[in-house]
Amino acid sequence: MLSRIEKYKRKPLKKATIIAGALCLCIGLGGGVKTALADQDVQLLMANWFSKKQGESLNEIDAAINTERELLMGQLKGELQAEMKAAEEQLANFTATEKQKRIEALQAHAEEIRESMKINNSPQQAAILTNLDAILTQAKAQMDGQTAELKLIPVPIPVTPPTPSPVVVPEPTPESGDKPEPTLGTENGEQPQPAPSTEVSPVEVPALEPVVVDIYSVTDWFAMPNVQNVVVEEVTITGNVFSINSSFSDIIMNSKAREAMYSILRGIENHPQFHQIQNKSIEEMSRIAPSLFNEQVLYLLNKSLSTITI
CATH class of the missing domain: 1.20.5 (Single alpha-helices involved in coiled-coils or other helix-helix interfaces)
Known part of the structure; x- marks a missing residue:
């Protein structure tokens, strides 16, 4: 409990x-x-x-x-x-x-x-002399051909008479009692007459005027090349080469240019009136003789010359 x-x-x-x-x-x-x-x-x-x-x-x-x-x-x-x-x-x-x-x-x-x-100009001088000799030879040949066409009148050559030998007169030796001997050529003490003059008077020859040929009337400057198949084209021309604007005299001074021109204008260097156009250019000749220096010929010249340096 x-x-x-x-x-x-x-x-x-x-x-x-x-x-x-x-x-x-x-x-x-x-x-x-x-x-x-x-x-x-x-x-x-x-x-x-x-x-x-x-x-x-x-x-x-x-x-x-x-x-x-x-x-x-x-x-x-x-x-x-x-x-x-x-x-x-x-x-x-x-x-x-x-x-x-x-x-x-x-x-x-x-x-x-x-x-x-040092610049040696001997080769250039030699070339210039060669060209000058060639020009001189050509000029002489042209002059000879021109002389044959002039038909010059022969000029007589004056004959000069021979000069007479002087007469030597011996002087007499005076002696007493002798009379002076008469002078040689005298008779009865008369003076000798002078010998007639044998001088020949010069023959007056009329002055010959040079024959001038009108280059505009010439139609046979050179033998025409074969231009049948030539096609004209543009050619470039510089300032240091030859061309149709160059004169014949300048071209002749250069051996290569001279050969090139002569190969196209065959026989022009032998033409009797070539000396009258040497200071002209090829282009000027195309206006003087357009039938010969035609477009094809000028083209061939330009094409050939433009490859050669001045």
Whole structure:
């Protein structure tokens, strides 16, 4: 019986203990919750303060960097301009110096060439003499042919009489009592008459006028070449070659040009009136005798002469 009663007494005690424990637990838990909430407020406050300070620090650092950067950029800009000006002056001096060196080197080279320059005109002189001899020979031949056509009147040659030998008269030796002998050739003391003059008076020959032939009437300057299959094309003429604008005399002075012309204008050098047109050009002759110096003949001459350098 007692044990049951004790059991019934112990049960309320246990309940009170449980309630008290639960109450203490609640109080503890509530304090912990308050503490946790307070810790969270402190952390949020610290975070906000740090964020604010961080922003201020960054702005201050950024402003300081910008100020210093502008200052340094201004300094660098001035120094860069000074350096560029100095570099420009240095480059100008370098260019002038190097240019002068190159000019002096070129002048020295030109002086060396000038000192070593020796021109030998012997081949040209020999060629000119050969051409002159050929022209002289041709001129003589043409003159001979022209002389045969002139039909000159023979001029009589005056005959000079022989000079008579002087008569030597011996001087008489005077002797006493002798009479002087009469002079040779005298009779009865008469003086001899002078011998008649045998001098022949010169024959007056009329002056011969040179025969001038109208070159516009000449139709047989040369033997016409075969131009049947000749196709006239454009020929490029430079300033240092022969062409139809060259005169006959200039062409004759060059052996290659002379052979080229004679091969096309065959026999023109033997024509009696060739000396009258030697100072004319082939192009001028195309206006004087267009039937002979036609387009095909001029093309052949230009094509051949333009390959020969003056």
